[in-house]
Each structure stands twice: as structure tokens, then as C-alpha cells.
Amino acid sequence: MHELAITEGVVQAVTERLPGRPIACVHLEIGAMSGVVADSVRFCFDMVTEGTTLEGAKLDISQPAARCRCRDCGAEFEPEGAIALCDCGSADVAVLAGQELRITSVEVV
Amino acid sequence: MCATCGCGVAGVRVFGPGQLGPAGHGTSDGNGHAHDHGAGEVHDHGHGDGYQHGHGHGHNHDHGHDPEDRTVQIQQNILAKNDRLAEDNRAWLTARAILAVNLMSSPGAGKTTLLERTAREAGAGLGLTVIEGDQETTLDASRIEAAGCPVAQINTGAGCHLDASMVARGLHALDPRPGSVLVIENVGNLVCPALFDLGEAARVVLSSVTEGADKPIKYPQMFRGADLVLLTKVDLLPYVDFDTGRHARDLKLISPGAAILPVSATTGEGLPAWYDWLRDRAR
Numbered sequence: 001m002h003e004l005a006i007t008e009g010v011v012q013a014v015t016e017r018l019p020g021r022p023i024a025c026v027h028l029e030i031g032a033m034s035g036v037v038a039d040s041v042r043f044c045f046d047m048v049t050e051g052t053t054l055e056g057a058k059l060d061i062s063q064p065a066a067r068c069r070c071r072d073c074g075a076e077f078e079p080e081g082a083i084a085l086c087d088c089g090s091a092d093v094a095v096l097a098g099q100e101l102r103i104t105s106v107e108v109v
Numbered sequence: 110m111c112a113t114c115g116c117g118v119a120g121v122r123v124f125g126p127g128q129l130g131p132a133g134h135g136t137s138d139g140n141g142h143a144h145d146h147g148a149g150e151v152h153d154h155g156h157g158d159g160y161q162h163g164h165g166h167g168h169n170h171d172h173g174h175d176p177e178d179r180t181v182q183i184q185q186n187i188l189a190k191n192d193r194l195a196e197d198n199r200a201w202l203t204a205r206a207i208l209a210v211n212l213m214s215s216p217g218a219g220k221t222t223l224l225e226r227t228a229r230e231a232g233a234g235l236g237l238t239v240i241e242g243d244q245e246t247t248l249d250a251s252r253i254e255a256a257g258c259p260v261a262q263i264n265t266g267a268g269c270h271l272d273a274s275m276v277a278r279g280l281h282a283l284d285p286r287p288g289s290v291l292v293i294e295n296v297g298n299l300v301c302p303a304l305f306d307l308g309e310a311a312r313v314v315l316s317s318v319t320e321g322a323d324k325p326i327k328y329p330q331m332f333r334g335a336d337l338v339l340l341t342k343v344d345l346l347p348y349v350d351f352d353t354g355r356h357a358r359d360l361k362l363i364s365p366g367a368a369i370l371p372v373s374a375t376t377g378e379g380l381p382a383w384y385d386w387l388r389d390r391a392r
Contacts, residue, residue, distance in 0.1 A: 002270055002301035009187050017183060024179070028187070035304050035330040082329040083362050091362040103183040 003040035006101075007048045010041075014106055015053055022109040025058040032066045033084075033098035057106075066098030120266035121275055125282030126259050129247045191305055194273035198280065198308025205287040208391040211307050213331060214315035215324070216297030219341040221249045222374045223315070223383075224292060228258035230377075231384040235391065236289030240279040242271040242296045249294065259283060270301040273308055290391050299328040311336040311390055314367075318342050318349055322356035325363050332360060335367045337386060344373040 014023060030038045038061045045059045069076045070086035070093050077086060084093045186192065202209045214220055221241075228237055239260045241249045250262035261283040263275050276293060285291045293309060295302040314335040316324050319342055325332040332338065338360060340353070357369060370386065372379035 002304055005268070005270075005272070006187055006304075009190060013185055013187070013190070014183065017185075018181060035300075082326065085362055092365045101187045103185050103187060105180050105182045105184070107179045108181060109179075 003036055004044050004048070006036055007041050007044040010103055011048050011052055011054055013103055018053070018106070018108065021053055023054045023057045023106050024109045025060060025107040026054065027104045027106065028059070028061045029064060029100040029102045029104055030061055031064045031098040031100035033079075033095060034101045036101060038063055062104075064097050064100050067096045068093040069096055120264075121268065121278075122264040122266070123275070123278045123282050124247050124250065124262040124264075126254070126261065128282075129251050129254060129260075129262065188304065188306075191273045194277060195306035195308040198273055198276055199310075201280065202291070202308060202310070205285075207285055207287065207289050207291055208311070208387070209291045209293060209307070209309045210387070210390075211293050211295060211302075211309035211312045212315070213295045213299070213302050213312065214297060214317070214341075215299045215320060218297070218315040218317040218320060219374055220294050220297070220315055221252055223339070223341065223372070224258075224294060225252055225256040226374045226377070226380065227292075227384070227387075228253060228256035230380065231387070232256070232258050235384070235387055236286060238283055238285040238289055238291050240271075240276060240283060240291065240293045242275070242294055244268070244296060259285070265296055269296060269298050270305050271295050271307060272305045276307045288391075290387055299324065299331045303328075303331040303334055313337045313339060315339045315341050316356065318346055318351040318353075322352045323359070325356065326359045329363045332363045332367070335364050338364075338367050338369045339383065340369055340371040342373060342375070343371045343378060344376045 010026065010028065014026065028041070030036050030041065041061065042059060049055050049057060066079050066084070067076065068079050068084045068086070070088060070090050072090040072092055073086060073088040075086055075088065076096070079085065083091070084095065085091050086093060212220055224239055228239070231237070237258050239253045239258055241253060241260060241262045242265060243249055243262070244265050244267070246264070247262040250260045253260040261279045263271060263279050265271065265275065271293065279293070293307055312334050314332055316338055318340065340356065346353070360367060360369060370379055370382050372383055374380070
């Protein structure tokens with residue numbers, strides 16, 4: 001359940017950036033290949049924000065799809081499932097998108 | 110509270126060499142150090158180093174120039190703090206020419222047994238030291254110490270993985286000598302540790318034949334980051350239904366660059382190649 005530590009990291013980063021400012025909404029990006037389950041972050045959020053300036057804030061998570069480029073044939077593709085495998089058969093791929101794990105912005109009250 | 114490492118909340122405890130108790134509980138009470146982060150390599154809660162700056166001044170701080178605009182851009186990696194602490198660890202280790210290996214697997218794959226034998230057979234030559242990560246007890250550290258190897262134990266309490274701040278405290282307690290090899294045995298878990306950089310130079314993942322051949326494909330995040338996969342308990346291959354071909358094929362798809370070494374810490378099969386790998390990486 002590393003999402004608990006991840007969610008605590010969000011609260012800490014926001015409260016350090018905006019000390020004492022009540023927060024109305026937090027916008028996160030959690031990519032499909034980030035290794036973090038967005039639903040688990042949602043599950044932790046209310047508990048972790050209790051008693052902080054983020055208590056009661058809305059949580060908005062965008063989930064960028066995975067996108068890869070094959071290092072052998074150069075094709076760009078959206079991998080299906082856990083294994084990023086190009087149609088040419090190569091598994092030697094660069095991940096272009098989907099590993100995002102970011103706090104993009106917040107809305108203050 | 111310390112949200113990243115959880116200390117003071119989840120009750121992270123660090124036991125240095127000589128602090129291991131007879132019954133695997135440690136002799137330090139674990140309460141006096143919740144925030145003894147004053148040493149150089151340990152993390153700084155004050156952020157006086159400018160870490161917060163340079164992220165778009167003039168736009169991020171809602172100085173009231175547009176009262177209707179309540180959006181504050183943050184644009185920060187959620188793991189930024191851990192990553193920064195990991196880089197501090199990496200710089201500390203690199204400056205001392207210490208090879209740090211992050212050893213990960215599911216519980217029971219044989220991490221500690223492998224390290225016990227490694228300590229006995231190659232520990233002196235490698236200058237091996239170990240940081241043990243477990244939720245509770247100093248049992249594993251006691252085993253490593255009995256094998257003649259300096260060891261520090263981190264108990265993560267509720268935590269399911271080691272993070273960079275815990276390892277900084279472990280380094281402080283262990284104080285490995287320059288030019289040595291440090292193995293950080295992570296909490297047994299094929300999911301969470303994959304995300305947390307500790308400052309290591311290499312990641313080694315164990316996959317035991319008793320777990321089944323499908324582990325790489327079921328836990329791709331962990332195996333994707335591996336520099337080396339140790340296929341452990343190969344002495345049991347005659348007794349279990351394990352398809353080594355499938356395991357190797359799946360691993361090749363998930364982590365094309367990862368080498369595989371079959372080993373047995375019981376018979377010693379394959380261990381010289383593991384010791385050679387450590388020696389090569391330590392150069």
C-alpha cells in the first residue's frame with residue numbers, strides 16, 4: 001500500500017508550498033505506467049488530509065495513457081496490458097508517456 | 110510529522126551494529142530518534158537548501174494580482190522529496206566509492222539466506238555490509254551479524270517499503286567504509302519498493318523457483334527496473350513445476366537488459382557468478 005506514502009507526500013508538498021492556505025482542490029497526474037493506483041490514492045486522501053489545510057478538498061486525478069516508442073523499428077504505440085511489446089516483436093522500447101506522478105496544481109479557497 | 114519516511118507516525122526504528130537484542134527485538138527502544146536528523150547525510154526538514162526555489166516564482170504564490178484566479182501551479186513530482194534524498198545518499202556513497210545494491214523480492218524468496226552465505230564466503234573480500242529492512246524484529250540482522258557481517262536493521266513499522274530517508278539513517282548507523290559493498294535488503298514485497306529510489310547503484314531482484322515462473326509478468330514494475338535477476342532455490346527445480354524457459358522469455362520482454370543468474374544458497378550453485386557480479390560492479 002505505497003499509495004498511503006504517496007498521498008502523504010502530496011499533502012506534505014502542498015502544505016510546504018502553501019503554508020496555512022486552505023486548499024479547495026488538488027489536481028494530480030497519475031500515469032497508467034506509474035505503478036500507483038489512482039483509486040487507492042482517492043481512498044487514502046480523506047484520511048491523510050484530515051486536520052490539514054487540505055481537509056475537505058476535492059481530489060482531481062488525470063490518468064495519462066501509456067505511450068511507447070520502439071527502439072528497433074521506431075514505431076510509436078500504446079501498449080496493451082503490463083508488457084510494452086511492439087508489433088514488430090521487440091520489447092526494447094522507450095516509454096514516452098504514462099509514468100507521470102505529479103502534483104500539477106491546486107486551487108486555494 | 111515526517112510524511113515521506115513516516116517516522117514518528119509509523120514508528121520507524123533503526124538499530125545499528127551492536128544494538129541487536131537476543132530475541133530479535135533490538136536493544137534500542139526506538140523512541141529516542143524519531144527526528145534525530147541532524148547528521149549530514151540525513152534529511153533536512155528545514156529545506157534551507159533552496160530546494161523549493163526555481164519552480165516558477167511569480168506565478169506560484171498567489172500574490173493577489175488576480176483575485177479571481179485561485180489556481181496555483183505546483184508542477185512537482187510527487188516523489189520529488191524521496192528522489193532528492195536518494196540523490197543525497199547516492200552522492201554520499203559515490204564519494205566513498207561504495208557500491209550500494211537494492212535487493213528486492215517477495216517475502217521468503219531467499220534474500221537473507223543468500224546474504225548469509227555471501228557474507229561467509231565473500232564478505233571479507235567485498236568489505237560487505239548490510240542494511241536490513243523489515244516491518245518488525247531484528248531477526249534478519251541477527252542472522253547477518255552471526256555470519257560475521259556488519260549490519261544495521263531498519264524496522265518500518267506500518268511501512269511496506271524502504272525509502273531514501275530510512276536508508277540515510279541506516280547509513281548513519283552503519284557507517285560503511287570507503288570502497289566496500291553495501292547490500293540493502295528491502296522489505297519483502299514485489300510491489301511497493303519498486304517506486305522508491307534509495308540512492309542505490311544497482312537493483313537486484315530475486316525470483317525463487319518455488320514462487321512460480323509467472324512472477325515477472327505479474328509484477329512488471331518491479332522486474333522492469335532490475336539490473337540483475339537472481340533465480341533462487343534452483344536446487345529445488347526437480348521437485349517443483351517451474352518453467353525456466355517461460356521465466357526467461359517473460360523477463361526478456363519486461364526487462365530486455367536484465368541478466369539472469371540461477372543460484373542456490375543451499376548447494377552453492379551459481380554463487381561464484383553472483384560474487385563476480387558484485388566484484389565487477391564494485392570496480
